[in-house]
Amino acid sequence: MSKDKNYDYxxxxxxxxxxxxxxxxxxxxxxxxxxxxxxxEVRNLAKKLYEKRGIKFNT
Structure with missing residues (x-):
């Protein structure tokens, strides 16, 4: 990053x-x-529920 552009877009x-x-x-x-x-455990439950709906999503 340069001095003029100090934000990671x-x-x-x-x-x-x-x-x-x-x-x-x-x-x-x-x-x-x-x-x-x-x-x-909460993360695994959420993953189980959206996979049950047939959604494939890699977070």
Missing amino acids: TAKDRMKTREQRIRDAGLSNLKVVMHKDDAV
Whole structure:
């Protein structure tokens, strides 16, 4: 990055693309309050549910 361009636009573009892929797959990006020890289990449940619907999405 140069002195004149001190913002990483590639990260912004990657997030925008990822968010669009989530919407295109029919998914919703939801923030959930949980205990940190339950995070893996919650993630696995979410993956199981969207795969049950036939959605293939690699986050």
